[in-house]
Amino acid sequence: xxxxxxxxxxxxxxxxxxxxxxxxxxxxxxxxxxxxxxxxxxxxxxxxxxxxxxxxxxxxxxxxxxxxxxxxxxxxxxxxxxxxxxxxxxxxxxxxxxxxxxxxxxxxxxxxxxxxxxxxxxxxxxxxxxxxxxxxxxxxxxxxxxxxxxxxxxxxxxxxxxxxxxxxxxxxxxxxxxxxxxxxxxxxxxxxxxxxxxxxxxx
Amino acid sequence: xxxxxxxxxxxxxxxxxxxxxxxxxxxxxxxxxxxxxxxxxxxxxxxxxxxxxxxxxxxxxxxxxxxxxxxxxxxxxxxxxxxxxxxxxxxxxxxxxxxxxxxxxxxxxxxxxxxxxxxxxxxxxxxxxxxxxxxxxxxxxxxxxxxxxxxxxxxxxxxxxxxxxxxxxxxxxxxxxxxxxxxxxxxxxxxxxxxxxxxxxxx
Numbered sequence: 001x002x003x004x005x006x007x008x009x010x011x012x013x014x015x016x017x018x019x020x021x022x023x024x025x026x027x028x029x030x031x032x033x034x035x036x037x038x039x040x041x042x043x044x045x046x047x048x049x050x051x052x053x054x055x056x057x058x059x060x061x062x063x064x065x066x067x068x069x070x071x072x073x074x075x076x077x078x079x080x081x082x083x084x085x086x087x088x089x090x091x092x093x094x095x096x097x098x099x100x101x102x103x104x105x106x107x108x109x110x111x112x113x114x115x116x117x118x119x120x121x122x123x124x125x126x127x128x129x130x131x132x133x134x135x136x137x138x139x140x141x142x143x144x145x146x147x148x149x150x151x152x153x154x155x156x157x158x159x160x161x162x163x164x165x166x167x168x169x170x171x172x173x174x175x176x177x178x179x180x181x182x183x184x185x186x187x188x189x190x191x192x193x194x195x196x197x198x199x200x201x202x203x
Numbered sequence: 204x205x206x207x208x209x210x211x212x213x214x215x216x217x218x219x220x221x222x223x224x225x226x227x228x229x230x231x232x233x234x235x236x237x238x239x240x241x242x243x244x245x246x247x248x249x250x251x252x253x254x255x256x257x258x259x260x261x262x263x264x265x266x267x268x269x270x271x272x273x274x275x276x277x278x279x280x281x282x283x284x285x286x287x288x289x290x291x292x293x294x295x296x297x298x299x300x301x302x303x304x305x306x307x308x309x310x311x312x313x314x315x316x317x318x319x320x321x322x323x324x325x326x327x328x329x330x331x332x333x334x335x336x337x338x339x340x341x342x343x344x345x346x347x348x349x350x351x352x353x354x355x356x357x358x359x360x361x362x363x364x365x366x367x368x369x370x371x372x373x374x375x376x377x378x379x380x381x382x383x384x385x386x387x388x389x390x391x392x393x394x395x396x397x398x399x400x401x402x403x404x405x406x
Contacts (some may be wrong), residue, residue, distance in 0.1 A: 013248050014255045014263070022260065045216050052217045057225065057260070059301040060217070069323070070293040090273040091294055098262040102299060120272070 004012055019099030023057045027099045027200045029092040029121045030189065033108045033168060034131030035160050037138035039177040039185070043131060044105040051101055054190075056199050059095050061088055062105040076157045082113050089117030096125050101198065109165040119145045128171040129189065135160045137178055214335045226260045230302045232295040232324045233392065236311045236371060237334030238363050239349055240341035242380040242388070247308040247333060249389045254304055257393075259402050262298050264291060265308040279360045285316050292320030299328050304401065312368040331374040332392065335362030338363045340381055 011193040021025055030047070032040045041062060048058045067074075071087055074080040085108050108114050118126045138160065139147040149157035157163045168174075173192055175185045193199045223229055233250070235243045244265060250260045268289055270277075277283040288311050298305040311317050321329045341363065342350040353361035360366045369378075376395055378388045396402045 012252065014251045014261065014369075018255060019260070019262075022255065022258065049215065050216045052221060052225065055225065057222070057302075058217065059297070061297070065297060065300070069296065070290060087273060087290075091297065093272065094262070094264070094268060094294065094298075095301065097268065098298065098301070098303060099260075 007091070016097050016099060019097075020185070022034075023099045025056055025101070025200060026125075027033075027096045027101060027125055028125045028193070028198050029096050029102045030105060030127045030129060030193075031092070031108070031114065031116075031117060032103065032105045032129045032131050033114060035133060035135060035138045035165055036158075037141045037143055038131040038133035039175075039182075040105040040107075040131045042182065043175065043177070043185050043189075044103040046182055047189050049102055050186050050190055051060070051193075054199065057100050058103065059100045060103045060105065061092060061095075066091075066106075078110070078168060081110065082116075085113040085117055086120070089120040092117070095122045096121060107159050107165070109159045109163065111166045111169055114168065127173065127192070128168055129173045129175060130168040130171040132167075132174050132176045133178055219300050219302060220299075223333075226302045227305070228259055228403060229328075230299045230301050230304060230400050231328045231330055231396070232305045232307060232320075233332060233396075234295070234311070234317065234320060235306065235308050235332045236317060236333050236374075238312060238336060238338060238341045238368055239361075240344045241334040241336035242378075242385075243308040243310075243334045244380065245385065246380070246388050246392075247306040248311055249385055250392050251306055253389050253393055254396075254402070257402065260303050261306065262303045263306045264295060264298075269309075270321075279366070281313070284313065285319075288313075288316035289323070292323040295320070296324045299324060302384045304396070309379065310362050310368070312362045312366065314369045314372055317371065330376065330395070331371055332376045332378060333371040333374040335370075335377050336381055348366055378384045 006177050019094055032044055034040050048060050066088060070085050088104055088106060092104055093103050114128060141147060143182045146155060149155045150161040159165050175188055177185060194201055235247055237243050247263055251263050254261045266388060267357050269291060274287050277287050291307060295305050295307055312363060317331060345351060352358045353364040378391055380388060397404055
C-alpha cells in the first residue's frame with residue numbers, strides 16, 4: 001500500500017465540511033445547562049424531535065447514554081464532574097466534526113468546566129443555553145424524587161443542595177422554563193439556529 | 204413544562220432507527236485492528252472516502268482525533284490501553300446510535316479489549332477487520348519511523364517490539380495488505396457492508 005494512489009487518497013480525507021454538505025446544514029454543539037428539574041432533558045428531547053422533523057441530522061448526549069457508558073467510572077466530586085464534562089466536551093467535538101447538531105443535557109454546574117467545553121469545541125460552534133428555573137420550582141417539580149433524597153441526606157453532593165450551581169456568565173441563550181411553555185422554548189432554540197445559519201431557512 | 208404535551212414529546216424520543224431512516228442506511232462500527240504500519244489508517248481513510256461518495260454518513264475515529272483529545276490522559280500500559288479501547292468502544296457505540304457508519308483505526312492489540320468493544324457496541328453492529336501484515340513488512344514500511352525508534356529503545360511498550368499483538372481469533376474480515384492493493388482492500392470492505400445490508404445496493 002505504498003504507491004502514489006494511496007497518497008492521493010490519504011491526502012483527501014473526508015472533512016467536516018464534506019459531511020456538512022452531505023447533510024445540507026452546519027454542525028454545532030448546543031450545550032444545555034441548568035439545575036436538576038429545570039427542564040433540560042425534556043427540552044433537548046423536544047428540540048431534537050423538531051430538528052429531526054426538519055430533516056436535520058442530530059444527536060443527543062445525556063445522562064442515560066453517558067453516565068452508564070463512557071463515564072461510568074466517574075462520581076460527583078468536583079474533580080470527577082470536571083472530567084465528566086471534559087469527556088462530554090471531547091465527544092461533542094467529535095459529533096460536531098461528524099456534521100451533527102449535537103445537543104447535550106447535563107447540569108454542568110461549574111462555569112470553569114463549561115468554559116473548558118467551549119474551548120474544546122471552539123467558540124464558533126458552541127452554543128451555551130441556560131435552562132433557567134429557580135431552585136424552589138425545581139425542588140417542587142422534583143420529577144425523579146432526587147431533591148427529596150438529597151434533603152434527607154441519601155444523596156450527597158447534589159447540585160443546589162450541598163453542591164453549588166454557578167449560573168452562566170454570558171450564555172448564547174437563556175430559556176426561562178418558569179415563563180415559557182415547552183413549545184415556546186423549543187422555538188427559541190430553533191429560531192437561534194436558523195438566524196445564525198446553522199440550519200437552512202428552507203430545508 | 205408539566206403539561207400533557209411534554210409527556211408525549213418526552214416519550215417519543217428520536218431513536219437510532221429514526222436517524223437511520225433519515226440517512227437511508229443502517230449504522231455499524233467497523234473496527235480495524237492491526238500492527239503499526241499494517242495500513243489501517245490508509246485503508247479507513249480510503250473506505251470513508253468511498254462511502255461518502257456513495258452518500259453514506261460516516262465518521263472515522265483514529266489516533267489523531269482521540270489520542271490528542273478524549274484520551275490524552277492515557278498512556279500505553281496494558282491498563283491504559285484497555286481504558287483507551289473501552290472509551291473508543293463507548294464513543295463508537297454513540298456514533299452508531301447516531302446512525303453513522305463508524306470506522307475505527309487503532310492497533311487495539313489485545314483480544315480481550317476488542318471483545319469488550321464488541322460487547323459494548325453489540326454483536327450485530329460490530330465488524331472486526333483484521334488488517335493483516337507481517338511484522339517484517341510493517342517494520343520495512345515504517346511510515347512514521349516508529350519501529351526504528353522502538354528498536355533503539357526510544358519508544359517503550361511498542362506493539363510488535365516490546366508489547367504483544369494478539370491476532371484476531373474470529374474477525375468478520377481479514378484484509379491482507381501484503382496481497383491486496385488498496386483499491387481491492389476498499390472494495391472488500393464495501394462489498395461486505397453491501398452484502399450484509401448495512402448500506403443499500405442502490406444508493
